[in-house]
Amino acid sequence: MANIKSAKKRIKVIEKRTAINRRRKSEIKTYIRKFNEALESGNIEEAKSLLRLVEKKLYRAAAKGTIHKNAASRKVSRLARRLNEAV
Known part of the structure; x- marks a missing residue:
């Protein structure tokens, strides 16, 4: 457990973000x-x-830093390709 006040705050912030x-x-x-x-x-x-x-x-999550921008693009591309193949 952290002893420094700022480190305790960071732990709380990280838990919220997680x-x-x-x-x-x-x-x-x-x-x-x-x-x-x-x-x-x-x-x-x-x-x-x-x-x-x-x-x-996906793009919103990428903009917020939850996932990487390229990962979001890759997932969208694969889903779009699956849809186009089904049509």
Whole structure:
């Protein structure tokens, strides 16, 4: 455990940020799973709307530093490719 006041504060801040990042990543994974389910069931329109939503969430997470910018782009690219192959 930290003894210095600023170090104690950093620990609190890190815990908050970790919780926020975990929530963001979990939300993204949920939407990706829904996208995959829509694609497998053949619901193309729902998959298209979910892709737009996932893309927005991924780029937002990248802007906030939760995930790397290139990782977000890679995931969006792969999802878009899967959608285009299904169509």
